[in-house]
Amino acid sequence: MSEAELRDGLRAAVRDEPPLDFDADALIQRGQVARKRRRALVAVGVATAVLTGSVVSLPLLSRDAGQVDALTAGVLTTEAAGPSSATTGSAVTPSVTAGAPSAVLAGTDHLAEYAVKRFRQLVPQVSDVRAEFSVNKAKDVEGYVTGVVYFVDREGSSGVTVVLSGPPLAVTRDQFCDSAKCEPSRQQPDGSHLEFATAGGRSNMITRSAAHFRTDGTVVQVNGYNYDPMQGGKIRDAVPVTADQLVSLATDPNLSLGE
Amino acid sequence: MRKADERAFRDFAVGHAASLRRTAFLFCGDWHTAEDLMQASLLKLYQAWHRVEWRDNPSAYARKVLLRTWLDEKRRPWRRVEQRDGELPERADSSVDPETTSERLWARDLVHAALLHVPPRQRAVLVLRYFEDLSVADVAVAMGCTEGTVKSQTARGLGALRAAVERLEAGVVVAS
Numbered sequence: 001m002s003e004a005e006l007r008d009g010l011r012a013a014v015r016d017e018p019p020l021d022f023d024a025d026a027l028i029q030r031g032q033v034a035r036k037r038r039r040a041l042v043a044v045g046v047a048t049a050v051l052t053g054s055v056v057s058l059p060l061l062s063r064d065a066g067q068v069d070a071l072t073a074g075v076l077t078t079e080a081a082g083p084s085s086a087t088t089g090s091a092v093t094p095s096v097t098a099g100a101p102s103a104v105l106a107g108t109d110h111l112a113e114y115a116v117k118r119f120r121q122l123v124p125q126v127s128d129v130r131a132e133f134s135v136n137k138a139k140d141v142e143g144y145v146t147g148v149v150y151f152v153d154r155e156g157s158s159g160v161t162v163v164l165s166g167p168p169l170a171v172t173r174d175q176f177c178d179s180a181k182c183e184p185s186r187q188q189p190d191g192s193h194l195e196f197a198t199a200g201g202r203s204n205m206i207t208r209s210a211a212h213f214r215t216d217g218t219v220v221q222v223n224g225y226n227y228d229p230m231q232g233g234k235i236r237d238a239v240p241v242t243a244d245q246l247v248s249l250a251t252d253p254n255l256s257l258g259e
Numbered sequence: 260m261r262k263a264d265e266r267a268f269r270d271f272a273v274g275h276a277a278s279l280r281r282t283a284f285l286f287c288g289d290w291h292t293a294e295d296l297m298q299a300s301l302l303k304l305y306q307a308w309h310r311v312e313w314r315d316n317p318s319a320y321a322r323k324v325l326l327r328t329w330l331d332e333k334r335r336p337w338r339r340v341e342q343r344d345g346e347l348p349e350r351a352d353s354s355v356d357p358e359t360t361s362e363r364l365w366a367r368d369l370v371h372a373a374l375l376h377v378p379p380r381q382r383a384v385l386v387l388r389y390f391e392d393l394s395v396a397d398v399a400v401a402m403g404c405t406e407g408t409v410k411s412q413t414a415r416g417l418g419a420l421r422a423a424v425e426r427l428e429a430g431v432v433v434a435s
Contacts, residue, residue, distance in 0.1 A: 013370060027301055
């Protein structure tokens with residue numbers, strides 16, 4: 001069989017092609033459903049990891065309650081642990097589970113309350129603002145608090161995540177810029193440094209981050225997303241919080257690990 | 260996905276669905292499986308469209324995805340047990356002379372039936388080179404191998420095809 005005969009044979013083989021009933025819209029819909037499922041799966045994975053971290057770390061904190069003063073000293077008040085401490089209109093949901101020491105509860109409560117209040121001032125056009133903060137502990141060392149400020153705007157739900165870290169768990173500037181495209185570092189009047197980065201992942205997902213490397217060695221990192229970081233959902237054209245709003249949160253002296 | 264991207268993907272899918280299904284049919288030998296392969300490939304392409312659109316040739320990428328999808332499908336256990344041989348056409352080609360219809364059908368089916376007895380990767384090389392008319396370099400890109408491998412697979416594939424044709428013409432049932 002020659003090559004020409006093979007070509008003819010192959011063309012003849014598809015001559016009896018049945019009619020094509022192809023619906024591009026149905027295919028795109030299937031693609032969108034698959035993408036949503038994958039994103040939801042990632043969100044569930046992240047939530048599970050955070051929850052597991054909290055569940056593992058809190059009993060240890062409970063055992064070593066005396067050692068968490070450094071984390072909470074600056075924010076602890078006698079009223080904060082009680083139910084009357086909620087600020088007016090702020091829907092604060094502390095994420096620390098029962099059994100955690102009251103000092104930790106007070107610390108994360110205070111951070112959540114303050115974050116909600118400050119976020120409302122900085123981004124007034126959003127609604128349903130609430131926050132969750134939790135203490136994470138690695139290798140029996142404190143100094144790592146993570147939080148999420150949830151909100152709803154006209155395009156739907158989203159959130160910003162906040163990471164407060166101190167030595168020896170503090171994020172370094174190299175680590176921060178390792179996985180994202182950093183802009184030139186900006187030195188602040190007090191000698192601290194401010195880094196700003198944008199990271200683009202798959203599916204047009206964008207993360208904007210501002211990190212304030214403070215003179216006391218602590219780092220406050222605030223991240224904004226063009227999607228809902230906890231639930232997935234649709235990808236927006238832009239991140240709903242501006243660079244200035246992220247920087248204002250990151251440099252806010254009240255968002256700190258305490259004295 | 261943005262509206263403009265979605266529109267671009269829709270245009271691409273509508274324009275390439277038929278040709279992808281034809282290529283898939285020559286890979287697998289069954290129009291129903293070919294339709295499934297085409298749909299699965301376009302679905303994968305949709306997920307990766309934001310990366311594909313910037314490439315020079317989305318058609319080449321689509322062919323690559325189709326080939327991988329088919330090879331993956333073939334590796335699945337429930338596909339291994341399915342052996343097909345000498346499928347008869349469901350309806351005759353009305354465009355040909357009735358007096359020579361049986362002869363032409365036999366010639367057509369001979370090539371196709373023989374092709375299904377060629378090992379998968381060699382079959383893919385033959386389809387891409389002699390049906391899609393791709394160059395050796397383009398086939399190497401689609402297959403993810405070197406041009407030397409494409410040439411050797413083509414030579415082996417042609418040898419296997421000729422042997423299968425001879426055996427079919429002699430009336431011998433060929434084990435695939």
